[in-house]
Amino acid sequence: MKELSLHLLDIAQNSLAAGARHVALGVEEADGEITLTVADDGRGMSPELLARVTDPFTTTRTTRKVGMGLPLLRLAAEQTGGTLAVESREGVGTTVTAVFHAGHIDCPPLGDLAATVALLAQGLSGETELTYMHKGPQGAFTFDTAQVRAILGPEVPLSLPEVAQWMEGYVAEGEAGLRPEAPPERGTRLDTVREGTT
Numbered sequence: 001m002k003e004l005s006l007h008l009l010d011i012a013q014n015s016l017a018a019g020a021r022h023v024a025l026g027v028e029e030a031d032g033e034i035t036l037t038v039a040d041d042g043r044g045m046s047p048e049l050l051a052r053v054t055d056p057f058t059t060t061r062t063t064r065k066v067g068m069g070l071p072l073l074r075l076a077a078e079q080t081g082g083t084l085a086v087e088s089r090e091g092v093g094t095t096v097t098a099v100f101h102a103g104h105i106d107c108p109p110l111g112d113l114a115a116t117v118a119l120l121a122q123g124l125s126g127e128t129e130l131t132y133m134h135k136g137p138q139g140a141f142t143f144d145t146a147q148v149r150a151i152l153g154p155e156v157p158l159s160l161p162e163v164a165q166w167m168e169g170y171v172a173e174g175e176a177g178l179r180p181e182a183p184p185e186r187g188t189r190l191d192t193v194r195e196g197t198t
């Protein structure tokens, strides 16, 4: 996977498949590291499964033999010199923590976090809530589907296209606010060079 947001999407889908009522997504950028967390209160894993789960030949899927979500995340994190940790207790829940070294040439970009969060939120059942927290070097942004539902009232589903679009825009704005002083692109763009010469 080329973007960290796609890993988050994939790992969060495991939480939903495990019957979680609450899924907490975290992205933290600090000290040259990007830490992704997906924590849920789903059914959890047996110690036997947990011990094998980052190995590419482990899955409880019946449609095919190889589960790749966690092994791919582990590989991606380790390729940057980082780590993957999976904690899980049956009947309690699971927390997946991936640490990437941001400065490493193999570190994937964050990707479209707003689209990922909105996509997950709009697919939630009425009994499951999603929280998202992105901590940047100079601040944090949080999003909580329970709050969105409280504002919308019980009649309006998160899957409504207008609501999904609003959620994506809201998170995108929050993301942009985490990089307030991002400098404009430096250097001369090729197209402006060409314009100048014609």
Ligand SMILES: Nc1ncnc2c1ncn2[C@@H]1O[C@H](COP(=O)(O)OP(=O)(O)OP(=O)(O)O)[C@@H](O)[C@H]1O
Residues within 6 Å of the ligand: 010, 014, 015, 018, 040, 042, 043, 044, 045, 053, 058, 059, 060, 061, 066, 067, 068, 069, 070, 071, 093, 094
């Ligand atoms: N959050 C979780 N809660 C409970 N069990 C989990 C969780 N995450 C993973 N598992 C278990 O670990 C297995 C492997 O997960 P992984 O994401 O690597 O592969 P998969 O979901 O089976 O397949 P893929 O992600 O490739 O579609 C899952 O089939 C599931 O049994």
Ligand SMILES: [Mg+2]
Residues within 6 Å of the ligand: 010, 011, 013, 014, 067, 068, 069, 070
């Ligand atoms: Mg999976």
